[in-house]
Amino acid sequence: MLGFLFALTSALLFGVSAVMQKYSMKHMRKFSVKRIINMRFWQLSVLLGLGGMFFYLAAMRLANIAVVQPLASLSIVITSIAGHLIFNEKIDTMWFHIILIVVGVVLLSL
């Protein structure tokens, strides 16, 4: 049960971290590693990502990969929903392919 919860937490943290990274670059005109490293919001997103990694590794110790990997792939769904709700991205035709990837990950971990 704890492994399941940890895997779910890791997916949530990975997803939120990616959304925060995208959000912190929203007003950037030109990509610069130096600039993003100095952004507090980006730094926080990396910390959340590292937290996600910690929970992922802990979940791998407590539960089977067949449970952990499919749950971790939920970050794809989280980022897609966030992309639609926060960044107004059109994902209507992409849903089928996103579901295909998630089912594929489930089969791969069997």
Add this chain to the structure above:
Amino acid sequence: MKIQESVVSGTALGISAFIARTVMKDMTAGISMLPAFLLNPLSWFFMVLGVYGFIHLQVALFKERISYVIPLVTAISIVTPVVLSVVLMDEFVSPVKWLGIGMILTGVVGISKRKGEKSIFTAAALSLKKQFR
């Protein structure tokens, strides 16, 4: 080509995960494995590739939509270690897992192929052609 950053990031993170798995395979879990892990030259390769993949992920996120980048990078980084295990370590992959790989790749191609843009395989082939020209 916008897709290139996502492909490079996913592949680098996938190879990095494969190396980490190879390095840690014979180690017993716990804090005692840290010195052995750091002394292995492959561990440094794993870290450099991980950072390289992460930087490319940031560039991809900057240039492209998040609902396009994350599924692509995640899918490629999951499939790459499995394919490397089969090719380099001669590991057995069951038909169900091959079906899973097929579904992931179909999803990746589907997401990457958008109106007026090249598919992931065309982009990869063009990128390779450019490298060897």
